[in-house]
Amino acid sequence: MSGSENAVPQADHLTVFYASQTGNAESISRNIYEQAQERGFKAFHHVLNDHAKVDWDKEDCLVFVVSTTGDGDPPDNSTKFWRHLRKLKGVGLTKAKYTILGLGDTNYDNFCQTAKRLDTRLQELGATSFYPRGLADDATGLEEIVDPWIKNLWPALAHQVISTPTVHDLPQPHLTPEEEKIVKSLILKQEQDRKQSIAAATLASPKLLSTFTSTAAGQDPIENTIKDLSNLTLNPSDNPPITSAVGYKIDIDFSTMADHSNLTALPRVPNANLQIANLETVVASREPGTLPTFIQSPTPLLVATINKVQCLTPSDALKRTIAVEFGFEDDVDYAPGDAFGIWAPNNEALVRGVLSALNVSDVAATKAVRLHGQGIPSHLQTVESATLLDIFRYAVDLTSPPKKANIRLYAEHASDLADKQKLMFMASKQGADQLNAFRAQSPTFLDILHTFPSVNIPLARVIETLPPMQPRYYSITSSPMSKNGHRRWSCAFNVVTYDLSGGIHRRGVCTPWLDELAGQVPFGKVVTTGLTTQRLPVFLKLNETRFNLPSDTTKPVIMIGPGTGVAPFMGFLEHRAEQRLIKKRLVNIGSGPRQHLDDHFGDMWLFFGCRHREKDWLFREQMESYKRDGVLTELLLAVSREENVPNSAKYVQDQIRDQGKSLWNLIHKKGAMIYVCGDAKGMAKAVHDELVNILINHGGYEKMAAIMELNKWAQEKRYLRDLWA
C-alpha cells in the first residue's frame, strides 16, 4: 500500500472490479485477477456492487471490466454501485488510479456505454487513468481487443511500480527493457509461488480429505467420489429412467490446419480453483415452485401458477407465439411496462446426457455436494448443498457457444492427438474461421464432448468454466388495474426453435420448457382449465429505465413495438382502458361523453409490425377493439411479407416516416412521450434514424442538433427504449 504522501506509491495492490450480465466480464476479470496474482501483485476481485469492500482512494490501482446491456444500461450487479457513484460529490477520488476494459457490441446503439460513463464519472471525481481504456466488440470478437489489452496492461502496471504516470505519458503498449525486467522477475517469483501453491493445493481441506483418502496420485478426486457413490443403491422410484441426449457431431473443415505450424494468441487456461466436497447426505426433494437454494434471485421469488394459455399464431406462421397468464395467491405490486424473470432449467435430456458423458452415475448425480475454493465464480459460491443434477440444471449454461479459453481448456484434456490439434487450432488466432464456423452451429457442451470424444475433463473444471445460467425475461402484457389484476399477469413469447445445416435442430432453453409446461396448446384454442399443476418461481425485474406510462394521463403516448416487442404496450393499453372506465364512472359525463372523456387522456398511437396479417398479427382483436373504443387513437400496421399490397409499409420505421408530420405535431406541440420496445440490433436503430429525420424534415433541425435533441429527450425520460438482444 502507498504510505505517506511523499513516498513513491507502489502498485503492488490491485483490485479488479467487474460488472457482468452474462458472466463474460466476470470471467475476463477473473482471468486478469489470476494473472495479477501470478505476477506478484496483491490482487483482489470484487463485483462492483461490493465497491464498499475497497477503499478506492487507498488502493494503488483499480481495474474495471464492465459490460453493457439493453439500451446501453449497466449490468444488474452494478446498479447499487451506480447509485453510490451518482451521490458522490466534488473531486473525492484524486488518489485513485484506474483503467477500464469495456465489453459491448457495435451492432447495438450505445456501444460500451457503461465503460464510457464510468470513465467520464471517474475523471469528474478526480481519479487518474493509468492505462488507456479498451473497448471490446462482440460483433468482431471480444478477444481481438481483450487479449492485447490484457497483455499490455502488465507493462503499464509495472510502470506504476516505478513511477506514477498519467495516461498521457504512458509508454507505447510494448515492454521497454526496464519494464520487461520488472515483469519477468515478477513472473518468475510468481511462477515459483504458484508451483508451491499447486503442491499445497493437492492437500485437500479436512472435509475433503475424509472423502478422498483413497485418491491415487494423479487421479481427480471427484471422479473417485463418483465411483464411490455409484456403489450405492437407490430406490428405483427415486430415480426414474430419463432419456439422455447424445449430442451432435459438428463437422468443421480443418483442411487448412496443416498450413499453420506456429499457433499464436492462444488464450490462457483458466486456473483450477473449484473443489467439490461430497456431503454424504441426500438433498431433500424440493417443494413444487421452489428453486435450488443456491439461486440468487435479484428480487424476491414469487410462486406462480398457469391460469390461461393461448397460441397466437397458426402452424404455418414463421414463429409460434404463446400467450400465458400467471396467477398468484397474494397481491403483486407491478406496473404496466415492467418485466419479470424466470429461472428455467436446462433441458433434462441434455443434463442427463452431459452427466453421463462425464461418467457421473444417476446415483452420484442425486447426492449432495458442496462447491468451494478461493476465487470461484460468484454463481457457484452459494452452492452449499446441492445435487450435481441441480447444478447442471440450474447453475451452468450448457447451450451458449463456447468461449476460446474453454476450447483451449478442452484441448488440454484431449487424449487423442487429432482432437487436441483441432481444439488448439480453434483456440488460436490462425483457427478463427474454424472457431466461428463451430460457434455458428451453436454447439451445446454435449456436442463438444461428442465431437471431440477423447476430451476427458474433470467434473470440477467443467462446472467452474461453463458460463452461469441466466434467468430469462419477459414483459408483462397486462395491467394491475384490470379485474383481479394484482393477482395475475400475462406475457407473450416466441417459442424458439431453429434448424441448422447438417440436420441439427436447436431449441431455446426457457420458451420450449414453458410451452411444454403449458401443454403445447394448438392455435385458436384458449385453455383455462385442466392446466398443469406446476408452480413456477418467477421474480419481478427492477425497472431502472422507467419504461412505464406517464403519471400525467393527458400526455400523448407514441408506442413502437413490432412482433413481441408490442408486449408492454398491451399492458399500457389495458391500463388506459381501465383508467378510462373508472373516469367514465366517476365523472357525470352528460351529453358529449367521448369528447369529455378524451379531455382527460392524451392520444395513444401504436406502431406494430408483423409478417402476415393473418398469421402473426399478435393481439389483433384486442388492438382493434381498443381502436373502436377510442383507447387507441391510431393503430398503424406494417406488414413485411405480404405480396401485392399497394402502398403498404414494410416496417414500423416506414410507417413512422409516412406519419412524420403528425408525429412531429404530437411531439412538439403536445409533448408526446415516445416508447420503443423490441430488437436492439436492427429495428431500434432504424426507428432512431427515422426520428432524427422527423426532427430534420419537420422541425427544421440540422442533423447533429437533431441527434443531440433526441439524446436530451432520452435523458429526460421522454424518449424511452426497452431493447432486447
Ligand code: NAP
Ligand atoms: P419478429 O417476429 O422477428 O418480427 C416482427 C416484425 O418485425 C416482422 O415483420 C419482421 O420482418 C420485422 N423486422 C425485422 N427486422 C426489422 C427491422 N430491422 N426493423 C423493423 N422491423 C423489422 O419479432 P419478434 O421475434 O417477436 O421480436 C421482437 C423483439 O422484441 C425481440 O428482440 C424480443 O426479444 C423482444 N421483446 C420480447 C418481449 C417478450 O416479452 N416476449 C418483450 C419485449 C421485447 P421480417 O422478418 O419479415 O424482415
